[in-house]
Amino acid sequence: MATAVQTTVETENYLNNGYGLKSWLLTRDHKRIAILYLISITAMFFVGGFFAMLIRLELLTPAGDLVSSDTYNKLFTMHGISMIFFFLIPSVPAVLGNFLIPLMVGAKDLAFPRINLLSWYLYIIGATFALVSMVMGGVDTGWTFYTPFSTTYSNTHVIGTALGIFIAGFSSIFTGLNFIVTIHRMRAPGMTWTRLPLFCWSNYAASIIMVLGTPVVAITILLVALERLFHIGVFNPALGGDPLLFQHLFWFYSHPAVYIMILPGMGVISEIVTCFSRKRVFGYEFVALASIAIAVLGFLVWAHHMFVAGISVYAALVFSLLSYLVAIPSAVKIFNWTATLYKGSIRYDTPMLYAFGFMGLFTIGGLTGVFLASIGVDVHVTDTYFVVAHFHYVMVGGMVLAYMGGLHFWWPKMTGRMYPEGWAKLSALLVFVGFNLTFFPQFILGYMGMPRRYHAYPPEFQVLNVLSTAGASVLAVGYVLPMIYFVWSLRYGKLAGPNPWNAVGLEWMTPSPPPTQNFDETPVVTWEAYDYEHQPDEEVPVGH
């Protein structure tokens, strides 16, 4: 088999096609841009994670003793900003979506390769603004920038950070725009909408939100900056403005934004579950349409963040009712994935372990969301650790697990190498255990009434906080491990071959790593999505 190894390595692919810095920084290849994103968002993830670690350490003891309250406020603000705007929102779309959507639809590249590169540069400029603001002293408004605190009372670098988010917002708009046009216009012959992989469907849905929602938050953030600079009064009650208007405009984007984060993750899970059950997904149409339903309904529920903020009782009732509706399509997805397992032929490779974890944790995250939609209970638990736990169950238990699963699943495709399976399984286990230990106690804390963003807290909450911090350290190990073995695998990993999982899909029908042009000739699709029935079932040995 030595010759096979030789040819795989020698074949020209997107990675060995030019080594200079310029060949990366000026590339228009969606795969290289995906790698650029992978590196940059990983950096931001560890920045955000570092802040999280300090927060958990501070909360070990009831007194605010490790850092000052000012520092603590900056820590949770910068944790939120780095994680949400610079990690979660770009994570699956900008890395996996960028890499895979053209491959999955059978195209040479995205519709607008230059705009794709521009997106990455905008992201970097935005991140630089945010990071420079952090280094210069940080910002303490919370990631939500509520007025009039952010416009009048905070003495920190609000404008620099706001500008960073504004710019990164355009990065996300352009990514969404690129995906929509690509999925509409660049599909290979035969790749009909009903044959489209669910990963594309869910990214398409997320892109709709990016295009429709992001500009609203961009203008809102701009108004906050103007308010700080010129005291224009639009959000300042002292000047006749209404602070709730800010909250409306902010959540008009920022609620749907959680679907930007979770939808692509759901797409990843659909791919993994079908592949490792060797089955067509149960109820393809329902899973696909559920994505679109989530994207549309997601725009109708934003004021459930504002039930105690002083909005009209009647508006609150309307938004509560609508909030339940958006829970239904998510439930439909969970049920369909579970049904996909039924009578499958299930393997326990690492991506599948992450998918199992996702299904469990997302179920908890989703159901606790129902608590928050129910106004009577929401009044008690909003702005407490209950919300913090719910959000992390969806975002970390859901989204980050999906992202990790996807990264393991497509790592062989992206790099041509396998990661070490044993270590990967260990890290999946650590993440699952550590995550639950960190965030489950927070549900109880929240119902007990511990408010979020508290630097010091009453002593009776300590035991649960200590548990949470202990869990966070396990979680941290779970995150650092993949960092090490992924880098290790780049050099020492077994060669993967084009299709190590024996999976169905156009992305597996081209060599790993794929050539710059993706396919030697435009593929013609003649089979239905997830056609595992006709996929030969023999084991494909890895590293032959």
Added chain:
Amino acid sequence: MVFTGVTVFASFIELGDWNIVLALTIATIKATLVVLFFMHLYYSSKLTKVTMIAAIFFLFLLLALSMTDYLTRGWLTNPGH
């Protein structure tokens, strides 16, 4: 395209006595003409039309759902007194 000239002219005539509804109606007529003919939406694919309708729909959602709050705030006040 001739229509546009007429509507501009109309908006001048109306200067003396208008109200916001009339002004916005004229604006909407003008806008519709511009979108349909200057921007060739009338001759465009169904996809483009759907895109445009979606944009207007979501803008409507933003405005309408925000207003549900502002317009109903006064409805429930201190029935206890």
Added chain:
Amino acid sequence: MWKNLPLFPEQASSMASQVDGLYFLLVAVSAFFTLLIFALVFVFAVKYRHSAHPKAEQIEGSLPLELTWTLIPLGISMIFFAWGALIYFQEARPPKGAMEVYAVGKQWMWKFEHETGQREINTLHLPVNRDVKMIMSSQDTIHSFFVPAFRIKQDVLPGRFTSTWFHTTKVGTYHLFCAEYCGTEHSGMIGEVVVMEPTAYQAWLANGGATGTMAANGKELFTQLGCATCHRFDTQGRGPNLNGVFGKPVQLDDGRTVMADENYIRESILNPQAKVVSGFKPIMPTFQGQVTEESLGALVSYVKSLAQPQQKAAGGTPGPAATSESN
């Protein structure tokens, strides 16, 4: 028993048991579905593992099943909606005759003032078995009044009043938190609510060092600020007669009708031209910057006292403060 590790908050208001009831139902239903999914995933994953079940059977999907798991969750969630909405609606409508406490939030403390004039900071004394209505505003940024034991929370906004109410049911001392992030010492903006037996409460009031009821203070301000020159009670002044106005609908000069509630009184003091009463000219100057949040509370309390039933009986004569004092 769980002295150092309490896992459930105390119930100290009539609302608490209702919220907890809904909460337990939510927990039960959630636990059921979570365990269902966990169990199914586990059973399928073991039973159909590759070594035991090497060949997957292709199943396309099933419309009846899809409808089942769309409609059943939808139905269940509508129950949650209705119940949650009922509780919320109750929380939004304070009952008649509730005692009123005015609260002002500022970075980073809570200031309370009882109708009888006692003021306190960060501690709120209340009698047990009473309906209490909080009328709150903020001097700077947004705060949130949160008493976990009462299961109520309400953001406190600058520029207007927000209110909430609860019925105390249990003597004790409970946490009071600020739940909306408000700056550096957000986590220091805490306090306690002390619920006492009525007799103890009366004793506390007697030692409270009050300098006249809020309404009386309001009346004094009313004269000091010159309000009384236009808002007369004997003859028709340049401003409307405020007797019996509070809590009634008011006809405005543009044809609209508004309810004369706390926020309307507040707006009329700070932004008088916004809603002018029908038949009057927009001549009242703004008092923005001249009255503090506390003074506003006192003025509102005074205007309110002018609409107490006993005042109506007394006819249009001024002097409500005297009656309030006797309360």
Added chain:
Amino acid sequence: MDQQKDASTFGMWLFLVTEIMFFGGLFCAYLVYRSTYYQAFVEGSQTMNIWLGATNTAVLICSSLSMALGVRCAQIGKTKMMVVLLLITIVFGFAFLGIKGVEYHEHWVNHQFPGPTFQFEGAEAAGVNPQNIQIYFSLYWAMTGLHALHMVIGIGLVTWIVIAGWRGAYSPDYYSPVENVGLYWHFVDLVWIYLFPLLYLISKKHGG
């Protein structure tokens, strides 16, 4: 090629959707405050020069007309004619900005710029809180300012098309940049079509 052209025009439409929502946030703020502080908005709008605003509306619609004709010329290959028409569009664009500049100058001189220096004579007499008029002006400056910024960008883009067109870059087979810039220009026109009645024509108190 056809797929490419189709894709880029569709991309442009999606970008316009984004722009609509971008202005949408401001329109939402406008709607909320207009309904809250109607009287102040009436007072604020009294200071607007309707004739300048109306002229500007006409100027923009004319520029859109020449833009549309220019795109048509590009479509049928009359590149020279296209360049001329687009130059006319640019002239109209500058005319718009010039008139807007005159208005801005007037507001600036009259202290009608939000901030500590804001003043509004006659607010007390009209019985309106000057702060609320300031909100009107904040929105006025934000909305027209953002619109003017779009105009500046638009003029830049049209200039780029003119230069490329002069060099013969476009043909009936390849003119999608012209079409897309045209779409953008019309969109900016559209925004103004709504800004004009909303900001200038609030109440009939003007009396002609």
